[in-house]
Amino acid sequence: MNPFRALGAGLLALLHSAGAVTRFALETVFAAVRPPWFGGQLVTQLFRLGFLSLPVVGLTALFTGAALALNIYTGGSRFNAESFVPNIVSLGIVRELGPVIAALMVSGRVSSGIAAEIGAMRATEQIDALHTLATDPMRYLIAPRVIAGVIVLPLLVIVADLIGILGGFAVSVQTLGFDPSVYVKNTVDILERWDVISGLIKAAVFGFLLTLMGCYHGFHAEGGAQGVGRAATNAVVSAAVLIFAANFLLTSLFV
Amino acid sequence: MAADVKIAWKDVTVRFGSKTVLDRFNLEAHEGRSLVVIGGSGVGKSVTIKTALGLIKPNSGKVEIDGRAVKYNREDDPGVAQIGMLFQSGALFDSLPIWKNIAFRLLHAEHMNEEDARERALDALDQVDLARENADKRPGSLSGGMLKRAALARAIVGRPKILFFDEPTTGLDPVTADVINKLIKRQVKHFNATAVSITHDMASMRTIADEVAMIKNGKILWRGPLDGVESCEHPEVCRFVQGRSEG
Numbered sequence: 001m002n003p004f005r006a007l008g009a010g011l012l013a014l015l016h017s018a019g020a021v022t023r024f025a026l027e028t029v030f031a032a033v034r035p036p037w038f039g040g041q042l043v044t045q046l047f048r049l050g051f052l053s054l055p056v057v058g059l060t061a062l063f064t065g066a067a068l069a070l071n072i073y074t075g076g077s078r079f080n081a082e083s084f085v086p087n088i089v090s091l092g093i094v095r096e097l098g099p100v101i102a103a104l105m106v107s108g109r110v111s112s113g114i115a116a117e118i119g120a121m122r123a124t125e126q127i128d129a130l131h132t133l134a135t136d137p138m139r140y141l142i143a144p145r146v147i148a149g150v151i152v153l154p155l156l157v158i159v160a161d162l163i164g165i166l167g168g169f170a171v172s173v174q175t176l177g178f179d180p181s182v183y184v185k186n187t188v189d190i191l192e193r194w195d196v197i198s199g200l201i202k203a204a205v206f207g208f209l210l211t212l213m214g215c216y217h218g219f220h221a222e223g224g225a226q227g228v229g230r231a232a233t234n235a236v237v238s239a240a241v242l243i244f245a246a247n248f249l250l251t252s253l254f255v
Numbered sequence: 256m257a258a259d260v261k262i263a264w265k266d267v268t269v270r271f272g273s274k275t276v277l278d279r280f281n282l283e284a285h286e287g288r289s290l291v292v293i294g295g296s297g298v299g300k301s302v303t304i305k306t307a308l309g310l311i312k313p314n315s316g317k318v319e320i321d322g323r324a325v326k327y328n329r330e331d332d333p334g335v336a337q338i339g340m341l342f343q344s345g346a347l348f349d350s351l352p353i354w355k356n357i358a359f360r361l362l363h364a365e366h367m368n369e370e371d372a373r374e375r376a377l378d379a380l381d382q383v384d385l386a387r388e389n390a391d392k393r394p395g396s397l398s399g400g401m402l403k404r405a406a407l408a409r410a411i412v413g414r415p416k417i418l419f420f421d422e423p424t425t426g427l428d429p430v431t432a433d434v435i436n437k438l439i440k441r442q443v444k445h446f447n448a449t450a451v452s453i454t455h456d457m458a459s460m461r462t463i464a465d466e467v468a469m470i471k472n473g474k475i476l477w478r479g480p481l482d483g484v485e486s487c488e489h490p491e492v493c494r495f496v497q498g499r500s501e502g
Contacts, residue, residue, distance in 0.1 A: 038363070121348075128310050129346035133409075134336055134364035 024216050028146050031138035038140050045148035049110050049211070053156060056109060057102045061160035064101050065093055065167030073176050085178065086186040089168035094191060094199050095254075098161040100247055103153060103206035107239040111214035114145055115235035118218025119228035127219070142219065146211045153207030154200040161199065198254040205250060206243050213239040259286040260322075261417060261449040262307055267316035268473075269302050276302050278473030279316065289443050289450040291460045293495065294470035300453035301343075303470070304419050307451070308340065320417070339415030339448075341439075343422040345406040347394040353380075354390040357409045365413075379408035382445075383438055400431035404438070411442050418443060420452035424459045436462035457496055460484075469495065 069089050076082045118141060121127050130137045165187060172178040214235045221231035262284040269277040276299040284290045292300050305311040307318045312327035319325065320337075347356045355362070357379050358372035367375070377387050383404040394402060403423065410418060423439060424432035436459050443450045443463070454460055460467060461481065468478040469492045477489040487493035494500075 036363075124344050125342045125346040126348055128305070128308070129340070129342060129348075131310055132308055132338060132340040133360040135359070140363070 020220075021212075021216055024219070025212055027138055028142050028212060028215070031136065032143040032147055034139075036139060038144055041140060041144035042147060045144050046152055048113075049106070049145070049148045050152035050155060053106050053109055053152075054159065056105050057156050057160050058163050060101050060105050061093075061098065061164040062167040064097055065089060065164035065169075066171040068092055068097065068164075069168035069171045069176070073172070082176075083186075085172055085176070086168070086183045087190040089172075090165050090187040090191055091195060093164035093168070094161050094195050096199075096247075096251070098164055099153075099157050099199050099202040099206060100243065101164075102156045102160040102203065103210060103243045104240060106153065106156065106207075107210040107213075107243065108236055110149070111210045111235040111239040112232040114211060114214030115218035115221070115231040116228055118142075118215060119221030119231040122219065122221050123224055123228060137219075142215045145215055146208060149207035149211030150204050151207070153203040153210075157199060157203035161196075194254075198250075201254075202247060202250050205246050209242045209246060210239040213242065260284075261286045261320065262451065263319045264303065264306065265317050265319065267306055267313045267318060269299070269306065269311060270314050275473055277306070277313070280470075280474060282468060282475055282478070284449050284451050285466075286449050287447050289440075289452070289463055289465045290468060291464035291466070292451065292453045292468050292470060293455070293460060293492075294476075295495070296455075298470045299473055300470060301421055304340075304421055304451065304453060308338065308419065337416040338419060339410035339413060339417070340419045341403075341406050341410045341421065341423055343425055345394070345402040347402060347406055347409070349394055352391045352393060353397070353405050356394065356405065357412050359409065360413050375412055376408070379412040380405075382411065382442065383408045384434075399426055400428075400434070403427065403431075403435050407435070407438060407442065411446065414446060416446070416448055418446070418448045418450045420450065420454075420463075422454055422456075423452065424454065424456045429458070432456065432459065433462070439463050457498075460496075467492075 069085055072085050072088045072092075073082055076084055076088075118127075121141070127137050127141070130140060169180070169183055169187075172183055173180050217231040217235040217238070218228075221227045223230075260283045264277075264280050264282045267277050267280040268275065269280075280299075280303070282292075282303070292303060294300050302311055306313055307320065307325060309325045309327050317324045347353070348359070351359070354373055354376040357376035358367070361367040361372040361375055362369070373390075377390060380387055380390060385401060385404040385408065389397065389401065389405070394405070397405065407423075418439075420439060424435055427435060439450070439452070440463050442448075450463070452459070452463055464481045466478065466480055467484050469476045469489075471491070477483075477492045479488060483489075484492060484496055
């Protein structure tokens, strides 16, 4: 095949996908802001996306905070800057690692789950059945999941921030010999309100993206069980890529 | 007779990529009559129903219910609102108990309170001869025949004017299939509904059809009363119904 033709075909396919995702996102927002709203569905999704993600988010934040403290101590000690460990751990966790780690862990758990669930509903005609029962699937299935993602991710990130800082604190005090009260004071002093808010804005955007990807790939799943599996994989991969891309854009905007 | 046409497919063309599934397809379903659509696999029988449900948008042509064009993907379409549909797989929602599956439209589209909706769902279970103690079970715990009855109950609970049946007896043993066929016939008569069924099951066709249409190459090959099928009015239809590959 002519390489230019292959390149052109690939570019067209990429543009087509981007257009389809954008359209789906706009339809989702439109469905989310117009009644009827399905409150029961939203509560269920808040529980499934939020509460059930707490253990995995908490554990990864704990280990990330602890490892970050050790690394910063190692690097800082090369130019006598060990005392900056609490400052850099708290800033790194709140502005960057808390939102990204939480979003990646939730996307691994939730995006694939949503894609598999909705994909199976597509394969077994349950989505068509919703139409025949005078119910819009965008409102009943998609909007509650995406709204739940936008609400829940910032809450999970608050938890991840606290536990991540706690992980850094525990290692610094227990292993590296930091004074606990000085560590806490430095942590509190360095953080500004905007550091926390910018992290939470990132989290809300990531929550939108990771639930949207799960819904999009599940909703467009084709080809039975194999198609459902493919949808789940594509949901996680595309959510992760979009989270990193959005993180760069938002960080550029916030610095 | 134009006056009693309930559903009309008018020059409907549906293409998937380069494949034309329905090709300037014309068909009418008359009020209070049961039309069974037959044809080989992949000839567009399910697509025919899905265009009437507003699930597939024709590339050209239109489907009319009561003389009004069906809108694509609009759950508030007045034509679609009077439809009950029995899907091939049942398409019951796994996450809901049977009674909430049956009462789904009443609860979510008609905003009926739970108590009244449950009572209507239980009445629907009675109509399809499914014991009320199944109301709180999940679809995963029912047998194939029970699932079909529950799905039929969901299709009729809104007292529809139009009923669609997509392969209603697929995957059922002959005795259960016969029970489902008789239930369908009874419900269509009870609601004086217009019914459109698609099936490969000739026993099913003989039980539920007033009229039969056969699709081939995206068009209606033959259409006529059930008697016309039995008397072999069209050789190809006759061969299909008798399950002969040649002659």
